[in-house]
Amino acid sequence: MREVVQQLINGLSLGFVYALIALGYTMVYGIVKLINFAHGDILMVGAFAGYYVLGRFGVSPVTMIIAFIISMAICALLGVIIERLCYKPLRNSPKIAVLITAIGVSILLENGARVLPFMGPNPKQFPTFKNSIHIIFGYTVSTVQILVIVVSVVLMLLLTYIVKYTKMGKAMRAVSYDMKAALLMGINVDRVISFTFAIGAALGAAAGVLFASSYPQIEPYMGFMPGLKAFVAAVLGGIGSIPGAMFGGVFLGVAETLTKGFISSELADAVSFGILIIILVVKPTGLFGKNTREKV
């Protein structure tokens, strides 16, 4: 029992990272109905940005905050640029064309990072807090785990505030509900979409720094697997639903950690994808997804 709770704590910190990435997927999907395969690579770019800031100024709570802000800003910009150049011209095209474009962007980012002289193909050690262990109620929690959970919760609260209580958030909800009607009501849809990409990418960047802090090694392909997993998480929770993505991410992180701890560490990936398939077959729109009936 003790060990189960301990693993739950470990799973929670991994799950929060997944949840942050999943939020980016789910918000973008909710608005433009696009599986943004490049999102995992945004995470990589965010991690690299954090790496340079922390490498330059050393690791302290202040530089950590600066690292978060800078990497989130860079990735938000990158997200908007990608959306403007690659996805916007294809907004009325068949889905598969946009999907392939997204895969193209992902390949471009990964390999672009490989050939850029200051990033390069070799794994780099990510500077982060010294991983001291705290004992809370008899369970061990590391500094990085606390960092992950605190930052994630703060960002999620911020996101909920933006979506629920600001004008932009209202516009986002309107566009995701019905893009054409929103356009007719005078909402600048292009701006809302760009804003959504910016927020999603910023969350991805934060997740990148957190992920790199937990598994302190960064390389150009690092975003692929967490990206895919977070995507699974987003679908689990019902893609397009923000609480769904949070729940899905945490659920997947916990499930994966428990599998690693008690069954087999190699089967963890298979288990997460297995859960995905079972849930989709039982409830095709995910746990929190709205069931829209198809009309002729």
Next chain:
Amino acid sequence: MKNRIFNSITILGASIIMYAILAVLMYTEILDEYNGQLLTLAGIYVIISLSLNLMTGFTGQLVLGQAGFMCIGAYSSAIAIMTFHVPLFFAIIIGGVITALFGFLIGFPALRLRGDYLAITTLGFGEIVRVVMVNLKSLTGGAAGLKGVPSFSNTGNFITDDIIKFTWVFGFVVISLLIITNLMRSSHGRAIISIREDEIAANSMGVDTAYYKIFSFTIAAFIAGLGGGLYAAYFGYLNPVMFGFMNSANFVVIVVLGGLGSVTGTIIAAIGFTYAQEWMRVFQDFRMVIFGLALILVMLFWQKGIMGSKEFSIVGFARDLLAGRYSIKRIISKISKLIKKWKEKKQPDDRGVK
């Protein structure tokens, strides 16, 4: 039925001529060893892309786990040969049948899931297959891979070896072509296309969409399994890493570039893709950067692909030829029509004004 017999005969005839030309070219070493090998690999890509086109292009179900099917086919053929000493031909067929079984199973979620959700499920399927192959160490050799899958032939003479390899792959390309083109000319094929066009309408017209979806997945998986078996014998070495998501994505790219629902387009795109991959090796590290960039640019400016959903049909050509429809007058009128069409296209249209 007559239609299909004619189709089969024409395709067989055309392929025999094609094969004879290529084999002679290879024998006389006008096509050197390198190009022969590449052509063989292109053949395998053609088979697997055709199978994906059946699912995505004709049935309209987006599948992102093609490498998973290929992986099952490759491993089952390789294990059939190495552990159970089945002759190569039957081993490849066994690979196809086992993969078909999985295609059948994956067909069931496809009944409930649409569009993106199915894409994700198949993506998950592909990843699961890969992870399972890593973990079934006693059968598959795990992450270290399966070494020493016997090749198609081992006479020691490179030219004959290459020609035999090529013959095997070419033979299976023709088999897959026959299966797919005849299927699409049958009532089953029309039902499958009706699912792509409008599933609800098809359902209300009395097409058993559930049955046809599973049918199409099973056949497609069978063909992908054949391709996987050939892949195993071609490389002689299997590793789960070879069947990752990028591999699946490559096939989607081929099918979309060739044109969804176009068999000829798929063939052209698969061969072109194989060669392009090789030629781009000169760019070394920049190869994949260029590939990514090219993918984005192609999708931005040229979504229809090479053929759209049109076909360059040898069968139609042969039928017209036999019916004497190719008089010089007709050809001239056809060309002038094309020129007219092209000129009209150049004129600015006022569609935007409405």
